Amino acid sequence: MLNFVEKLGAYVLYYVNEAGRMGIFLFFSLLNIIKPPYNKIASVLKQIYVIGSLSVFVIIFTGAFTGMVLGLQGYNTLTKFGAEGLLGSAVALSLIRELGPVLSALMVTGRAGSAICAEIGIMRISEQIDALECMAIDPYKFIMAPKFIAGIISMPLLTALFDVIGIFGGYAVGVGLLGGNAGAFFSSMQSDVEFIDVYMGFVKSVCFGLLIVWLCAAKGYYVHLERKGGFGAEGVSNVTTSAVVLTSVSILVMDYFITSMLI
Amino acid sequence: MKTDSEIIITLSDVWKSFGTQTVLKGINLSVIDGKTTIIVGPSGQGKSLILKHILGLIKPDRGQVLFEGKDINAIQKKELNEIRTKIGVLFQNAALFDSMTVFDNVALPLREKTVASESEVREVVDEKLSLMDLRGSNDKYPAQLSGGMKKRVGLARALVLNPRIVFFDEPTTGLDVALSNEIYRFFFKTQEKLKYTAVIVSHDVPKIFKLADYVALISDGVIQDCLSPEDFQMSSNPIIKNFVEATMGTIYSSEAMEV
Numbered sequence: 001m002l003n004f005v006e007k008l009g010a011y012v013l014y015y016v017n018e019a020g021r022m023g024i025f026l027f028f029s030l031l032n033i034i035k036p037p038y039n040k041i042a043s044v045l046k047q048i049y050v051i052g053s054l055s056v057f058v059i060i061f062t063g064a065f066t067g068m069v070l071g072l073q074g075y076n077t078l079t080k081f082g083a084e085g086l087l088g089s090a091v092a093l094s095l096i097r098e099l100g101p102v103l104s105a106l107m108v109t110g111r112a113g114s115a116i117c118a119e120i121g122i123m124r125i126s127e128q129i130d131a132l133e134c135m136a137i138d139p140y141k142f143i144m145a146p147k148f149i150a151g152i153i154s155m156p157l158l159t160a161l162f163d164v165i166g167i168f169g170g171y172a173v174g175v176g177l178l179g180g181n182a183g184a185f186f187s188s189m190q191s192d193v194e195f196i197d198v199y200m201g202f203v204k205s206v207c208f209g210l211l212i213v214w215l216c217a218a219k220g221y222y223v224h225l226e227r228k229g230g231f232g233a234e235g236v237s238n239v240t241t242s243a244v245v246l247t248s249v250s251i252l253v254m255d256y257f258i259t260s261m262l263i
Numbered sequence: 264m265k266t267d268s269e270i271i272i273t274l275s276d277v278w279k280s281f282g283t284q285t286v287l288k289g290i291n292l293s294v295i296d297g298k299t300t301i302i303v304g305p306s307g308q309g310k311s312l313i314l315k316h317i318l319g320l321i322k323p324d325r326g327q328v329l330f331e332g333k334d335i336n337a338i339q340k341k342e343l344n345e346i347r348t349k350i351g352v353l354f355q356n357a358a359l360f361d362s363m364t365v366f367d368n369v370a371l372p373l374r375e376k377t378v379a380s381e382s383e384v385r386e387v388v389d390e391k392l393s394l395m396d397l398r399g400s401n402d403k404y405p406a407q408l409s410g411g412m413k414k415r416v417g418l419a420r421a422l423v424l425n426p427r428i429v430f431f432d433e434p435t436t437g438l439d440v441a442l443s444n445e446i447y448r449f450f451f452k453t454q455e456k457l458k459y460t461a462v463i464v465s466h467d468v469p470k471i472f473k474l475a476d477y478v479a480l481i482s483d484g485v486i487q488d489c490l491s492p493e494d495f496q497m498s499s500n501p502i503i504k505n506f507v508e509a510t511m512g513t514i515y516s517s518e519a520m521e522v
């Protein structure tokens with residue numbers, strides 16, 4: 001019994017501690033974005049390439065199929081009510097408000113988030129971060145800030161790409177394949193999609209971009225403090241897995257709260 | 264002999280444990296400005312750990328680390344960074360940035376910490392790299408280098424800002440004899456010229472004694488003594504005596520007895 005209480009206490013303490021250091025990490029990363037000297041454009045561009053450009057293919061692919069399945073499901077459901085003219089707005093609204101931001105964020109977590117976590121984790125265990133500190137180069141400025149900027153810039157762009165590709169995917173199936181009305185598809189979309197919908201999608205994508213970089217980078221940065229971390233390559237692999245899971249769950253939780261605030 | 268004004272770094276009663284293992288059990292050590300202090304001792308005794316404490320990378324459980332009289336764990340980050348810019352560090356594993364080329368590794372401190380133009384950077388980096396006999400490796404990545412080459416890139420990086428203080432953790436371990444002799448000669452030359460303060464962890468006894476102004480032996484979690492190389496070899500401390508005999512053979516100690 002005492003043993004159980006002890007374990008529970010240690011557990012709680014560990015997670016309070018982890019939450020604290022993640023918060024500190026976020027604070028210093030954001031501080032170093034706005035604090036001069038500013039990051040070199042080249043290092044930010046490199047991160048935009050890594051997080052953004054390299055994710056374009058997977059975003060196009062998942063966007064197209066998401067839109068296509070929405071077209072398929074939407075057309076079949078809407079015809080039951082004789083409302084197939086609303087297909088365009090149904091596809092566009094689900095993509096812009098929900099699926100675009102969430103699915104692109106999940107894809108980027110898997111593709112770039114894991115890479116960020118592993119890269120920083122390896123820098124930590126091979127003492128590269130210590131070496132930076134010894135040169136009086138702030139790791140928050142040198143490593144984190146460019147990644148945060150890149151995440152915040154890349155995510156909305158990737159989401160927009162996902163939305164557009166998805167809408168055309170829905171069009172291809174709903175209109176091209178199943179023979180819905182092309183004019184109705186676009187006119188319903190035009191009349192039903194409002195500024196608040198686009199705004200909501202944008203806010204979500206920015207928050208998710210921040211969230212991905214924050215959680216994945218912080219997990220890697222503190223790999224040596226992980227409770228069940230293991231050491232060396234195994235430690236990095238464990239922390240990368242847990243970073244991806246944590247980020248994915250947080251995206252869905254955060255999605256609910258942003259929606260409830262903006263709806 | 265050691266007056267306060269000459270002391271630049273002091274560790275006083277530094278303790279450090281990891282879990283149940285107590286590694287440092289009250290380290291007392293003074294580093295004298297402009298002199299070379301060598302830390303020797305068996306593997307796993309905490310030599311690298313001492314360097315990390317002086318750099319403020321690890322906080323002691325108990326005790327203080329003073330740099331020019333200031334406790335480095337109590338000062339502002341800014342002040343700590345000012346101290347760190349004066350120090351050039353070679354880590355035991357070199358700790359090169361593995362996604363950067365050799366050239367970029369050595370150039371990083373110049374690019375981040377000075378306003379040098381790219382052509383000046385190139386000039387200084389090329390000079391340091393050729394000093395370390397690394398011409399032609401500019402565009403290689405650390406993973407493509409041998410252990411000894413990594414060490415030398417680490418040395419070039421540590422020296423690129425001409426630091427006033429250098430910490431070298433086993434600078435010649437893994438290098439062949441000719442090359443380590445070359446590096447010792449280089450240390451000797453630059454030390455004479457620049458009068459920097461050096462703290463070197465090394466297993467290269469007795470060769471390293473030629474460079475040393477002071478030799479400190481760590482054993483059982485404490486610094487047994489910090490003496491000039493001559494005094495060190497003649498020390499009556501049984502642990503030091505054992506170490507001297509084990510590393511240099513009995514010739515020296517029997518000589519000592521005959522004298």
Ligand SMILES: Nc1ncnc2c1ncn2[C@@H]1O[C@H](COP(=O)(O)OP(=O)(O)O)[C@@H](O)[C@H]1O
Nearest residue numbers: 281286304305306307308309310311312313355
């Ligand atoms: N971060 C750490 N976590 C746990 N143990 C450590 C850590 N750093 C060093 N140690 C332990 O401290 C001891 C001294 O290590 P080190 O300073 O690297 O020895 P050396 O004298 O060979 O340089 C070793 O026994 C090592 O296991």
Ligand SMILES: [Mg+2]
Nearest residue numbers: 310311312355
């Ligand atoms: Mg060591």
